[in-house]
Amino acid sequence: MADSGGTDDVISADEEQQAARERRLAAWRASARALARGAAEHRIGERLARLAAEPPAGYDLDAGVDLYGDGIVEELELRVAGLLGMESAAFFPTGTMAQQIALRCWAGRTGSPVVAVHPQAHVEVHERDAYLTVSGLRAVRPTTEPRLPTAEEIRDLDEPFGTLALELPLRDAGFVLPAWDELVAVVAAARERDAVVHFDGARLWESTVHFGRTLPEIAGLADTVYVSFYKSLDGLSGAALAGPESLIAEAKAWRHRYGGALFQQWPAVLSALAGLDRELPRLPSYVAHARVVAGALREAFAAAGVAWSRIHPEVPHTHQFQVWLPYPARTLDEAGVRLAEETGTTLFHRWHEPGAPGLAMTEVTVASPALDWAADDVTAAAHAFLARVREIAAAAG
Structure with missing residues (x-):
């Protein structure tokens, strides 16, 4: 019986992870606004149609x-x-x-x-x-x-x-x-x-x-x-x-x-x-806009009074950069999904804790969808994201 109980626990954890993944993908796919679209958000039919059409x-x-x-x-x-x-x-x-x-x-x-x-x-x-x-x-x-x-x-x-x-x-x-x-x-x-x-x-x-x-x-x-x-x-x-x-x-x-x-x-x-x-001819515009996005995020975190944050590099070298925040990855993931579900905006994707626990990092990619975002749009999305982060953190005690 003990062995059976252990197996049930493993299956339960796997099912929970799969449900969380499906929820994330559904929220990202349904978002009207995003800085970039990840490969996991695409569907087979969409990619086949695009290959034929373009x-x-x-x-x-x-x-x-x-x-x-x-x-x-x-x-x-x-x-x-x-x-x-x-x-x-x-x-x-x-x-x-x-x-x-x-x-x-x-x-x-x-x-x-x-x-x-x-x-x-x-x-x-x-x-x-x-x-x-x-x-x-x-x-x-x-x-x-x-x-x-x-x-x-x-x-x-x-x-x-x-x-x-x-x-x-x-x-x-x-x-x-x-x-x-x-x-x-x-x-x-x-x-x-x-x-x-x-x-x-x-x-x-x-x-x-x-x-x-x-x-x-x-x-x-x-x-x-x-x-x-x-x-x-x-x-x-x-x-x-x-x-x-x-x-x-x-x-x-x-x-x-x-x-x-x-x-x-x-x-x-x-x-x-x-x-x-x-995409190749557009990459310079993505790099230029990544610097706008990075600057807007840095200003939003400072204005919101986040205890510590980091955009790395401070001025992105390419159209991708790191964002670090002093919260658990699980909290930030949940805040990102809620933001997408409730506002139709995906600001960040997955967070990880590569160093100390409670200090998380995500990689930001600025691609074609981001070119419609002004700095004020980024700032507003960041404030909405942080509001959800604080709600989740407060509920967790």
């Missing part, structure tokens, strides 16, 4: 489907190589696969299995140590500070390394980027150490504003660059690895070995091409 510019939907990476896949690869100013590019079903193959290829060419990488980088935090466990590589840490490493830190590493991997922007540290001169110096320091440079550029597309440089200028600093099609371009999935023609040819061989040579990929590729048409 195909990439000039693409003939009567063309044949791709088979094992030909046709439309090759068109996307050519376009990405051109946009980044690289010799060649390869499409991958996931960024995790693209990253570990890139690092594996460079390890073979440099003769060194050692990768210099930040401990908060995507390959360390979100890929289940794929490059370590699958490819047998090893990491060294230039810095543990919540920022990209400096040139001095690269020069001072006390052991050799074959590849320097830089995530631009460094998402888990707050979507932060170095200054352009700092990035140039870091790359130069790696080359002084006879290392190659790989950019994890999943969100590189929106970094042009902060750097004040074009995509080819940014990508041109690195030997290889990985970019994502769904994180900022609203694609269904997929990634690309761009670099020298010979390395990309080798990467395609490894792509086949890793199971990445899919029979057909046209839905993801169509959405990627459409994202390059539709």
